[in-house]
Amino acid sequence: MAKIYSQQNDISFGLLRLLFHDCFIKGCDASVFLDDSNGNKNHSVERQATPNKTLRGINEIDMIKEELENACPGVVSCADTLALATRDAVVLAGGPFYPIFTGRRDSTQSYFDEAMDEIPKPNDNITQTLFLFSRRGFDERETVNLLGAHNVGKISCDFIRDRLTDFSGTGQPDASVDPNFLNELRLACQDSSSTDHDGTVASMASREMGNSSSAMIFQGLSSSVPSGARFDNHYYQNLLKGRGLLFVDQQLMADENTARFVAVYASDDGTTFRRDFSRSMVKMSNLGVLTGTLGQVRNKCSFPIRQS
Missing domain, CATH: 1.10.420.10 (Peroxidase, domain 2)
Structure with missing residues (x-):
């Protein structure tokens, strides 16, 4: 992250927004990365939802994930990678350090409809904003x-x-x-x-x-x-x-x-x-996480691992 930040110091906001858009829809499960909804080519994925079309940071997470796979294959999920990279990006931008619990697993499906309806919009009024955040447990x-x-x-x-x-x-x-x-x-x-x-x-x-x-x-x-x-x-x-x-x-x-x-x-x-x-x-990064036998640890963030 230090190397990435030295080349583009606005990556902190890009990763914060990417994490938020992921965690806000069905939890922090890296579903926003998927290009393919588990083989269902007819089903739109979150990345195609209007609020997500301008997301930045996906390529950077892919790069970090590739290095992680080379070092310890199948261990660190895309969801954990995003959560950790975002925290480090915040610190590099002069923000506060906060602890990140690990063990998240990745979703096998994406949620286009939910992303279209439930991500707060730039023109939302205060009532709409508070309602959407309260549904995720934020006061x-x-x-x-x-x-x-x-x-x-x-x-x-x-x-x-x-x-x-x-x-x-x-x-x-x-x-x-x-x-x-x-x-x-x-x-x-x-x-x-x-x-x-x-x-x-x-x-x-x-x-x-x-x-x-x-x-x-x-x-x-x-x-x-x-x-x-x-x-x-x-x-x-x-x-x-x-x-x-x-x-x-x-x-x-x-x-x-x-x-x-x-x-x-x-x-x-x-x-x-x-x-x-x-x-x-800390609270945001723990929303709706998949652990244990739920989900999977993807090799590539854009594609789920095919179930045999």
Whole structure:
């Protein structure tokens, strides 16, 4: 992971998102990796679900898994590989260390329909978000805490474009966005015609958002934090100012209880957020794990082992 992180320091967010999308659907069982649902070619797999089409980190986990198979064949599951690699990526990004229990096994099937319906969306309101997290056993504080993972990474302008111009079909921008931040985002997400073919974002975006590798992507979750730069509580400080990047983020201020936890996490040097994030990630990484004789240890993460 240290080698991978040295080459792409935004991999931490990619793996956090990959772990979340895996664990949120039927537990941490590496079902999100499958290209083939146990021989059923007519059944769509999780990777094909809309929320999963932009997932990153799968190739990196495949590379790590290949080395593990060379060292100790059939011992370390893809689910364990993802959980351990994500924890190390968080630490490399300056986040907190947390213990990872091992012994997970891999699912033999994938869950396309569940991934389409049950992964929280960027435009979900606070009621929808709390409902989906509560079904996995997370309370309001844990939900606010886990969304703090958005403090690192990069995101496509496509996820927020409607907030800037035509929010919920109103023809107006999202009123919850700070006006100055709205102008910054509009500049950063200018029409692709204003960028060169190689995807260099217009100068303001490069200066304020950090250099980007895609015309439709800017870095960081605040106007001045480049991708992977800090693992701290600036996410919550931005929410208090109306500078939440995604609608689902800013919606944490729309509920009295979640807004209270935002204020708690924003109020110190990040110690409270980091402590709680460690606990939340232990809980997340243990959701619905397969152990014992359940599941299998795949040789390759993309394909289940054929049952004789």
